[in-house]
Structures are given as structure tokens and as C-alpha cells.
Amino acid sequence: METKKVNTKPVPIVITLAAAFISCVVSILQNVDFSIFVARLLVVVLIFMFMGTVIKIILDYSFKTLEPPVPIDEQNPEMENLGADDELTEDEDEAVESQEG
Secondary structure, eight states, X not given: OOOOOOOXXXXXXXXXXXXXXXXXXXXXXXXXXXHHHHHHHHHXXXXXXXXXXXXXXXXXXXXXXXXXXXXXXXXXXXXXXXXXXXXXXXXXXXXXXHHHO
């Protein structure tokens, strides 16, 4: 069974760009000075970038908990190469014991 990875990477950027666009439109409609326009835009971008990052972290966590657990035999494909018939020679067995202790 294949699990599909959800891509949440663009979430902070999309939220930030939408908020910046709305801020620009509102500032233009209010005919504000350029310095106020830039200050508003900077504050909006910083706040919504932070909020978008928090939302992305929450989404990543929630999608991670929704995924079914992967069976043990599918977790490590390298384990398939090891068979029950494989036995270590005395030299290999001693090498493994010396590495462990």
C-alpha cells in the first residue's frame, strides 16, 4: 500500500503573498504615503510569514499522525538481503563481537 506525501512547503509563501496583496490594495485605496505603505507591507509580511510557518508545522504534524504505520518488513529494504541461512564464519563472528564490546 502506497502512502502519498502531502506537500505543505508552499503554504507559508501562499499565505504571505495573499496577505501582502491585500495589504497593498488597501494601502493604495487609502492613498497612504510611501513610507507608511512600506512599513505596513513589512509588518504584514513578517506576521503572516510567521503564521504560515506555524500553520505548515501543524499541518505536517497532523498529516504525519494520519499516515498508517509502515510494516516492519517494508521499513528497511536492506534487511531483505539478509536471509536466515546466512551464517557468519568464525572470523566474521569474532569481528562482530569485538566491534560490539
